[in-house]
Amino acid sequence: MWFVFAVGSSVFAALTSILAKMGIEGVNSNLATAVRTTVVLAMAWGMVFLTGTQGGIGQISRRSWLFLILSGLATGASWLCYYKALQLGPASKVVPIDKLSVVISLVLAALLLHEQVTPRSALGCGLIAAGTLLMVM
Incomplete structure (x- = not known):
């Protein structure tokens, strides 16, 4: 089953690149990243509530919180860099480097x-x- 989700991730990541390049024209890259992040945040919490897993938040260990927060910071930095690169360069070159x-x-x-x-x-x-x-x- 992990393979199906991995393929889905790949397909959606490809769509992300193309849709982002199409949408970022004339928009500040940081603002575009914030809009995208807001949508991702709403979607992620929507899935948590849809699947009824919100009760598990109190069971997250301090260590897991630390690494999840660090991962979030790395994700944010990655997305900010990615959107700026997409704004400045062609998707056909930015995506392979990414x-x-x-x-x-x-x-x-x-x-x-x-x-x-x-x-x-x-x-x-x-x-x-x-x-x-x-x-x-």
């Missing part, structure tokens, strides 16, 4: 989470990095 996050995530997962890097995943990351270079040059 997807280098796959390579960075694998490295961080190995260093911080002690996840195993297999020869296959290392090769895949190398190909993503090489493909990104080919696309943006």
Whole structure:
């Protein structure tokens, strides 16, 4: 089931890039990010209430709160940078660079989470990095 959600994430991320590029024309990138974030916030809380999981908020540990807050800050910084890049550059070059996050995530997962890097995943990351270079040059 995780695979279905991962594919959905990929499709919606692609739509996000194209729709953002179409919508950001003539709009300050920070303002555009704030509008997008407001929609995401409403949608996320809507899902919490729709699924009846709001009662779990009191069960979140301090450690989880810390890392969820840090993740939120990283997300905000990423979105602000992404929208500014989309405003200034072509989506066909911004998006591949943004997807280098796959390579960075694998490295961080190995260093911080002690996840195993297999020869296959290392090769895949190398190909993503090489493909990104080919696309943006």
